[in-house]
Amino acid sequence: MIKLIALVPLFPLIGFLINGFFGKKLSKSLSGIIASVSILASFVLSVLIFVELQGSAQKSHIIEAFSWINSGTLHIPFEFLVDPLSSLFLLIITGIGFLIHVYSIGYMHDDEGFSRFFTYLNLFVFFMLLLVLGNNYLIMFVGWEGVGLCSYLLIGFWFKNTAYNNAARKAFVMNRIGDLGFLLGIILIFVTFGSISFNEVFDKAGTVGTSVITAIALLLFIGAMGKSAQIPLYTWLPDAMAGPTPVSALIHAATMVTAGIYMVTRSNIFYSISDVASEVVAITGVVTALFAATIGLLQNDIKKILAYSTVSQLGLMFLGLGVGAYSSAVFHVTTHAFFKALLFLGAGSVIHAMGGEQDIRKMGGLSNHIKITFWTMFIGTIAISGIPPFSGFFSKDEILAHTYEHSPVLWFLGMVTSMLTVFYMCRMLFLTFYGKFRGTHEQEHHLHESPKSMTIPLMVLALLAAAGGLLGLPEFLHLPNWMHHNLESVIKRPDPMTMDHDKELILMGLAVLAAGTVWFFAHMMYRVNKVLPAAKEEQLKPWQKLIYNKYWVDEIYDAVIRKPLDFLSDIFYKFMDIAMIDGIVNGVGSAVKGVGSVVRLAQQGSIGFYVISMVLGVVFIVLLTFLIK
Amino acid sequence: MLGYTITQWIFGILSFLAIMFALMVVFSRNPVNSVLYLVMTFFCIAGHYLLMNAQFLAIVHIVVYAGAIMVLFLFVIMLMNLNHDTEPKSKWLPKTIAIIAGGMMLFVLVGSLKGTEQLNLSSYGASQIGTVKNLGKVLFSEFLFPFEIASILLLAAMVGAIMIGKREIK
Amino acid sequence: MINGISINYYLLLSAVLFIIGAVGVMARRNSIIIFMCIELMLNAVNLLLVAFSTLHGDASGQVFVFFIMAVAAAEVAVGLAILSMIYRNVKSIDTDLLSNLKN
Numbered sequence: 001m002i003k004l005i006a007l008v009p010l011f012p013l014i015g016f017l018i019n020g021f022f023g024k025k026l027s028k029s030l031s032g033i034i035a036s037v038s039i040l041a042s043f044v045l046s047v048l049i050f051v052e053l054q055g056s057a058q059k060s061h062i063i064e065a066f067s068w069i070n071s072g073t074l075h076i077p078f079e080f081l082v083d084p085l086s087s088l089f090l091l092i093i094t095g096i097g098f099l100i101h102v103y104s105i106g107y108m109h110d111d112e113g114f115s116r117f118f119t120y121l122n123l124f125v126f127f128m129l130l131l132v133l134g135n136n137y138l139i140m141f142v143g144w145e146g147v148g149l150c151s152y153l154l155i156g157f158w159f160k161n162t163a164y165n166n167a168a169r170k171a172f173v174m175n176r177i178g179d180l181g182f183l184l185g186i187i188l189i190f191v192t193f194g195s196i197s198f199n200e201v202f203d204k205a206g207t208v209g210t211s212v213i214t215a216i217a218l219l220l221f222i223g224a225m226g227k228s229a230q231i232p233l234y235t236w237l238p239d240a241m242a243g244p245t246p247v248s249a250l251i252h253a254a255t256m257v258t259a260g261i262y263m264v265t266r267s268n269i270f271y272s273i274s275d276v277a278s279e280v281v282a283i284t285g286v287v288t289a290l291f292a293a294t295i296g297l298l299q300n301d302i303k304k305i306l307a308y309s310t311v312s313q314l315g316l317m318f319l320g321l322g323v324g325a326y327s328s329a330v331f332h333v334t335t336h337a338f339f340k341a342l343l344f345l346g347a348g349s350v351i352h353a354m355g356g357e358q359d360i361r362k363m364g365g366l367s368n369h370i371k372i373t374f375w376t377m378f379i380g381t382i383a384i385s386g387i388p389p390f391s392g393f394f395s396k397d398e399i400l401a402h403t404y405e406h407s408p409v410l411w412f413l414g415m416v417t418s419m420l421t422v423f424y425m426c427r428m429l430f431l432t433f434y435g436k437f438r439g440t441h442e443q444e445h446h447l448h449e450s451p452k453s454m455t456i457p458l459m460v461l462a463l464l465a466a467a468g469g470l471l472g473l474p475e476f477l478h479l480p481n482w483m484h485h486n487l488e489s490v491i492k493r494p495d496p497m498t499m500d501h502d503k504e505l506i507l508m509g510l511a512v513l514a515a516g517t518v519w520f521f522a523h524m525m526y527r528v529n530k531v532l533p534a535a536k537e538e539q540l541k542p543w544q545k546l547i548y549n550k551y552w553v554d555e556i557y558d559a560v561i562r563k564p565l566d567f568l569s570d571i572f573y574k575f576m577d578i579a580m581i582d583g584i585v586n587g588v589g590s591a592v593k594g595v596g597s598v599v600r601l602a603q604q605g606s607i608g609f610y611v612i613s614m615v616l617g618v619v620f621i622v623l624l625t626f627l628i629k
Numbered sequence: 630m631l632g633y634t635i636t637q638w639i640f641g642i643l644s645f646l647a648i649m650f651a652l653m654v655v656f657s658r659n660p661v662n663s664v665l666y667l668v669m670t671f672f673c674i675a676g677h678y679l680l681m682n683a684q685f686l687a688i689v690h691i692v693v694y695a696g697a698i699m700v701l702f703l704f705v706i707m708l709m710n711l712n713h714d715t716e717p718k719s720k721w722l723p724k725t726i727a728i729i730a731g732g733m734m735l736f737v738l739v740g741s742l743k744g745t746e747q748l749n750l751s752s753y754g755a756s757q758i759g760t761v762k763n764l765g766k767v768l769f770s771e772f773l774f775p776f777e778i779a780s781i782l783l784l785a786a787m788v789g790a791i792m793i794g795k796r797e798i799k
Numbered sequence: 800m801i802n803g804i805s806i807n808y809y810l811l812l813s814a815v816l817f818i819i820g821a822v823g824v825m826a827r828r829n830s831i832i833i834f835m836c837i838e839l840m841l842n843a844v845n846l847l848l849v850a851f852s853t854l855h856g857d858a859s860g861q862v863f864v865f866f867i868m869a870v871a872a873a874e875v876a877v878g879l880a881i882l883s884m885i886y887r888n889v890k891s892i893d894t895d896l897l898s899n900l901k902n
Contacts, residue, residue: 607833607894608723611825615730622737640804644812651816651839655823660831667835670816674842677812680804681853686861690845693868698838698875705879706831709886727825731818738814747805750853758858767858768865779869786873790880796887 001045001052002061005080008045008090009129011038016122023115032105035118039101039125043094050087059083059489062135062199069138079135081198085490088330089132089262092337096254097125099457103345104246106453107352117157117244124150128255132262137186137196140263144182144227147256148175154251155243167239174236178226182263185219192216198266202492205269217270217277220263221284228260228314231288235554237311241303245348248303253310253344254337261317261333265490268326272493282322282406286413289315291551293420297427298540298548300533301358302347305428309384310340312417316399319414324495325402327487331472332395334483338468339383339392342461346377349450349458350432354443360431361533362443367433369447372455374433376462381429383465385422386515391468397508398472404507405499415511419518426522434527474504639680647673664702668695681750683759809850816843830882830892834875841871 015038023031053059060083068078101121108117124147131143156168186196192212193201205213224230229237240252251257264271264281271278289312296308313336320329351358353370367374383390386397396418404411437444449455472483488494497504525531534540540548549555602609633641650670654663671694678687757763768776816839823836845864852860886892 608727608825608828611821612723612726612730615734615821615825619730619733619737622741626741634803636803640808644808647812648815648819651819654832654835654839655819655827660829663832663835667839670839671842674846677809677846678849681849683849683853683861686849686864689865689868693872694838694842698872701875701879702831702835705883709883709892724826727822730825731822734821735814735818738818739811742807742810742814745807747807748854749803749805750809750850758852758856759861763858764861764865767862771859772862772866775866779866782873783869786876790876793877793880793884 001048005063006065008042009126011041012122012126019115019119028114031115035122036101039098043098046090046094053087080133081135084486086132093128093255096341100246100250103454103457106451120153151251154247155240164242167242171236171240174233175226178223181219182223188216202269213270214274214276217274224260228257229311234311238307241307249341249344253340258333264321265326269492278322285315285318286410289417293417295550296424320399323402323406326491327484328398331483335391335395335468339380339465342380342465349373352450353447355446362439363432364435365437370449376458379462381425394469419514422515422518430526643673643676660706668699671695685761813843813847828894
C-alpha cells in the first residue's frame with residue numbers, strides 16, 4: 001500500500017483537473033461531489049498507508065516516482081517520503097480537508113463561483129500533500145509555493161471586492177518575503193551538503209560547523225515565519241479572513257499555516273544542533289503568541305478573533321519547537337487542527353445563520369436558535385482553553401512543561417498567553433451565544449440552523465476536538481504517549497523531559513486553575529455584568545485603542561517599509577525606467593527607423609542593382625579574408 | 630611546337646575559344662545568337678572534360694546542356710517571338726559599373742591565385758575515374774540517396790513547370 | 800590522355816568564365832540572356848570541379864557535376880516557365896520593367 005503513495009496527491013489533482021476544465025458544465029452538486037470524493041479517496045488511502053506504516057518495522061519509506069532533474073552532477077529525483085511525521089500530516093490534511101469539502105458544499109451553495117472554489121480547494125490539497133510528502137527540500141518548496149498560490153487565489157476568491165484583493169496580495173507578498181528566506185536556506189543546504197534530500201542532508205548535518213547550521217536554520221525559519229504567520233510577518237493572516245470561511249478553516253487554521261511547523265520539525269536536527277536558532281525560534285514564538293493574544297482580546301469580528309487566536313497558537317507551537325519539544329508541537333498542530341477547524345466552521349455556521357454578519361456586537365443569544373453550532377463551538381472553546389480532558393489541554397500542557405524545563409520566563413509568558421486565550425475565546429462565545437439578540441429584527445427572523453452537510457462535519461470535528469488528547473497522554477500517568485512514541489524515528493536528537501512528575505503535576509494544576517479562573521472572570525464580566533464591547537472606537541480607553549488597532553503594526557509597516565520603498569521605486573521609475581531604459585529602447589527603435597528610412601531607398605526593385613551589390617559584397621568578403629590572413 | 634606539348638596547345642585553343650564564345654554570349658544583341666554562342670562554349674567545355682579524361686561527363690554535358698537545355702531556351706525564345714533585339718539602348722552607367730565590379734572580382738580571384746603551388750594534373754595519372762563504369766559505381770553506391778532525391782527534384786520541377794506554365798482556367 | 804597542365808590554369812579559366820557570366824548578369828537586361836549567363840557561371844564551377852576531381856583522383860567531384868547538371872535542368876525548366884508566365888502577363892522580359900515587387 002505504501003508503494004501507492006503517489007496516488008494520494010494524484011486524486012486531488014484529478015479532482016482539480018476535472019473541476020478546472022469542466023467545472024462550468026457540471027452541475028453544482030456533481031462538482032462538489034467530485035471534489036469531495038477525490039479527497040475522500042486520498043483520505044482512505046492515507047489511512048491504509050498509516051495503518052500499514054504503524055504495523056511495519058521499517059519506519060521510513062522512500063518511493064521514487066520519477067527522475068525529476070538530471071543535469072550534470074545535479075540529480076534530484078521526485079521522491080516521496082512516508083514516515084510517521086508525513087503520514088500523520090497526510091491524515092490531518094486529507095481528513096480535515098474532506099470534512100471541510102463536505103461543509104463547503106453547504107456553505108458555498110449559493111455562490112456563483114462554486115466549481116471554481118472546489119477547483120482551488122483541490123489544487124490546494126494537492127500542493128499541501130506534495131509539501132509534506134516530498135523527500136527533498138525542492139519538492140517541499142514546490143508544494144510550499146503551490147499552497148501559497150492557492151491561498152492567494154482563495155483569499156481573493158470574491159475578487160470583485162477590492163479590499164479582498166488587497167488582502168490576497170498582502171498575503172502573497174508577505175509569504176514571498178518568507179519564501180525568499182526558505183529558498184536561500186535550500187541553496188545554502190545544497191552548497192553545504194551537495195544534496196537536498198532529507199536523509200542525506202540529515203546524515204551529514206553533524207559534520208559541518210555550527211555557524212553554517214545556524215545560518216541554514218535561521219533562513220529556513222524565515223520561511224516558516226512567513227508561512228506560519230510569526231512576527232514580523234504575521235499581519236497577512238488576520239487579513240486573509242477575507243476568503244470564504246471554509247478556506248480560513250482549512251488553509252489558514254488547520255493545514256497551510258502549520259507548514260512552517262512541519263518544515264521545522266522535519267529539519268529538527270538543524271535546530272537541535274544550533275542553540276542560537278532554537279532560541280530565536282522559541283522567543284519569536286512566545287512573543288508572537290502573547291502579542292496576537294492581546295490583540296485578540298478586543299476584536300469584534302468573529303473571524304478576526306479566531307485569526308489572531310490562530311497566530312497565537314502557532315506562536316505556542318514555535319515555542320514548543322524552540323525548546324526542543326518537536327513531538328509536542330506536532331501534537332499541538334494536530335489538536336489545533338481539530339479545534340480550530342471546528343471553531344472556524346462553527347463561526348461560518350454562525351455567519352451563515354446571521355446572513356453574512358461577522359460582528360459579534362450584533363449577535364447574542366444565538367444558543368437557542370442554532371443549537372448544534374452552539375454545542376460544537378462550546379466544545380471547541382473548552383478544547384482551546386486547555387480544560388481537561390479536552391484535547392487542547394494535553395498538547396498545550398506538554399509544550400508548557402517542556403518550556404518550563406527550558407526557561408521559567410518563557411513558561412510564564414506562555415501561561416499568560418493561554419490565560420488570554422481563555423479570556424478572548426470566552427468573550428467570543430458569550431457575546432455570540434448568550435444574552436439578548438442585538439442584531440436587526442430581520443436578522444433575528446432569518447436565524448436558522450445550517451444544513452446537514454455543514455453540521456455533520458461540525459459534529460465530527462467536535463468529537464475529534466474532545467477526544468484528540470488521547471493521542472498524547474502525559475507520561476506520568478504511565479499511559480502510552482502515542483504521539484511521542486510515534487515520532488521517535490523522526491526526531492534525530494531527542495530532548496526528553498527530565499522533570500519529575502510532582503513538578504509536572506503542579507504545573508498542570510496551575511494551568512487548569514488559571515484557565516478556570518479566567519473562565520470564571522469572563523463569565524462574571526460578560527454573563528453576569530453583561531459588559532458589551534464599545535460600539536464606537538471613541539469610547540475606548542487609550543490602551544484599548546492601542547490593542548483595538550492592533551498596535552498600529554500595519555500602519556508602522558506602511559510608514560517604515562512601504563513608503564520608503566514607494567519613494568525609491570518612484571525615483572527608479574523616473575530615472576532608471578523612463579530616462580535610461582526607455583531611452584535606450586526607444587533610441588534603438590528610432591535609430592533603426594531613421595536608418596531604415598534612408599536605406600529603404602536602395603530597395604528599388606532593380607535586379608541589376610541587387611546583383612552588382614552582391615558581387616561587390618563577394619569582392620569585399622574575399623578581400624577581407626586576405627587582409628585578415 | 631614552340632616548346633609546348635600537344636595537350637597544352639589543345640588546352641590553350643579550347644580555353645581561348647571558350648572565353649571568346651562566352652564573351653559573344655554576353656555581347657551579342659540577338660538572343661538567338663547568344664544561345665548559339667553558348668552552345669559553342671559548352672562544346673569547348675566538353676572538350677576540356679575530354680582533356681581531363683571525364684568522357685562520360687563530356688557526353689552527358691553535350692546531351693543535357695547543348696541538346697536539352699539550350700534547345701529549351703531556343704524554344705522559349707521562338708515561342709515568345711523574341712528573336713529580334715528587343716532590348717532598348719541601355720544607359721552607360723549600369724554597364725560601366727557592372728564591368729568595373731566584374732573587373733574587381735576578377736582581380737581579386739586572380740590575385741588570390743598568386744603564389745599558390747603549381748600542381749600538374751598529370752602527376753596523379755588518374756585516368757580511370759571518369760569512365761562510365763567507375764562513375765556508375767560511385768553514383769549507385771555512395772551517392773545512391775542523393776541520386777534518388779535528384780530524381781524527385783526533377784519530377785517536382787517538371788510538375789512545377791507545367792503548373793506555372795499552363796493558362797489559368799477562367 | 801594524360802595532360803600536363805597546372806591546376807592554376809583551370810582555376811584561371813573558370814574564374815574568367817565565371818566573371819564573364821557575372822558581368823553578363825549585371826550588364827544585360829534581357830531575362831533570357833541573364834539566365835544563360837547563370838548557366839555559364841554554373842559551367843565555370845563544373846569545370847573547376849572536374850579539374851579538381853582529376854587532380855585528386857576522386858570521383859566525387861564528377862558526381863557533383865552530375866548533380867549540378869540535374870539541378871540546372873530543373874532550374875531551367877521552372878525558370879523558363881516563370882519567364883513565359885511573366886511574358887504572358889507583362890509582355891516584356893526586361894528586368895528594368897520588372898522592378899515592381901508587388902502588383
